[in-house]
Amino acid sequence: MAVKTYLEAIREGMRDEMRRDDRVMVFGEDVGAKGGVFGVTEGLQREFGEWRVMDSPLAESCIVGVCIGAAFNGMRPIAEIQFQDFILPGVDQIVSEAAKIRYRSNDDWNMPLVIRAPFGGGVHGALYHSQSLEAMFCHVPGLRVVVPSNPYDAKGMLVAAIRDPDPVLYFEHKKAYRSIRGEVPDHEYTVPLDRVRVVREGRDIVVFSYGLMVDTAVKAAERLAPDGFSVSVVDLRSLRPLDRQGIVESARRCGKVLIAQEANLAVSVSSEVSAIVAEECFEYLDAPVMRIGGPEVPAMPFAKPLEDAYLVDVDKLESKLRSLAEY
């Protein structure tokens, strides 16, 4: 298997599905000749033409609405929102329409729509190029929300998302694009959209995480190994629906739970995972559920010391793990 970047894996997932199924199209800002601001769609317009890989107006509400319309008529559109921060004008279409079509029509319709958007910080993007807004969408029944953490999942989950008959928000950590590498099969495969993955086996503590934070969690877990603490790391992969069974299995086995995320904590993915653990694992717990994530400030700040203060890094995660281990 070839080693590829997270970005290359996403591009391959789109390319392979576009070769396999001519209903798949890409629509977004600068996705055509430029190949997207991060280069994720590079080469796709050359291969598939201007109609299937189409530059959109700078109008996110239009991007989402047009893709919903195309999906209504049997296409399998992939909308690219240039930065997740820009998705907000499209939220009306996502929440009011895409999420509700199947339910409100009593299953008359599929809505096979994928919305890709890069999220996350650590790149000095500051206020409007660093946010982690996934929890907003996790609140909405009818949507799927997924976040791959590695190239294998990135390709397999994207292919699964394109084939899924419901709307999928597929969020990509922009700092992972070129920093995270891994083996990606050339052959066709999918990764389920609703199963956790145990990244690292452990007995004493489980860390639930997603996106780039999975990599941080693995590094922090390794630091505790010399001291005899066995830390499991579980990649949530799907944030809506959460794999309740997968979460509960690991939480019961380890008895101590830490949830780590880049987003701020209030009413977030970590809140929901905590609730599941509280509901299903009360008798199994040896310590209170702990969480680590961004602070409750309106945006990720720009300057390096400020951004560093915002982000959870390996040191902070290690420190939190140690306090949980010693509880």
Place this chain on the structure above:
Amino acid sequence: MSSDTRVPSAEPGSEPGTTEVDAYHGLELYRRMLLIRRFEERVYLVYLQGEIPGTLHQYQGQEAVAVGVCDVLRRTDWITSTHRPHGHALAKGVDLRAAMAELYGKATGCCGGKGGSMHLGDPSVGMLPAIAIVGGGNTVVTGLGLAFRLMHTDQVAVCFFGEGASNEGAFHEGLNFAAVQHLPIVFACENNLYGASTPFHLTSLVPDVAARAAAYGVRGEIVDGMDVLAVREAAGRAVADARAGAGPILLELKTYRFAGHSRGDVRGYRSREEEALWKGRDPIVRIRERLALTLAEDVLDATDAGVEAALDDAIEFARQSPLPRAEDALTDAYATVISREPTP
């Protein structure tokens, strides 16, 4: 109007044919408009009797728009609709019983009771589920047009929306992109003068929505929305042009809703004189007078009786239909059951 008696072809799904409308085709337009009018009037009565829950956004006065436009569409052409969808649904051919049952919140309704009055639709006749968010259809319709292009079909999509929606960003975004890609879409703006209670002149310095078409390089056309033949003629040209690849058009159909915005609206924001003026242009009265020149009175009376009988049947069907089961509230959020529950 000619007086020959060839078989009418006004059912949705048939070809529009020429812009000429013979007497029997005219009779079918009249029948459909009357069906919508009487549907609304009878629905209002059963609503007052407590048979229909929620609220109603009614279409009396605007019937010529839905019927005139849908008459030139094929069954495979799509329409998008709004929070005021009864007329669009009946004009496009949604089953009368299924529409009525949906208002009643019954399991036999076109959305199984999950939608109600504001959310009618049926894919089998080319009507997307009506979107009760103002402007919600205006970018979705552009996506339909894009799909027609990509899938090499010769379908056309029509977006019905009110003048109020023309102040939504989605109106501009949808029209702009449809224009630049020359997509086969007719934007059909029903200007009934008021967005709920607010007159258009308080929210737009430009009095005609059609004038906004120029900003996007497309043709805007003002049509008498109280004259079904004028609507049909304009829509026929627009649809034919769109189907031929000439790109989208913005039709502004000047019309008037005779009832309030929704139930409970006592219409204090407009004068009774204004209402009387517009009711003097009642599109159903106008077409009936024209038809009476060539058709015998008993033909028209028989049509009226047929409409009442169909509504009797639909109301009875809705009344007798079962309510949805409580557990149906939990189905169809996703295509498959997707959450793994832990074992206790």
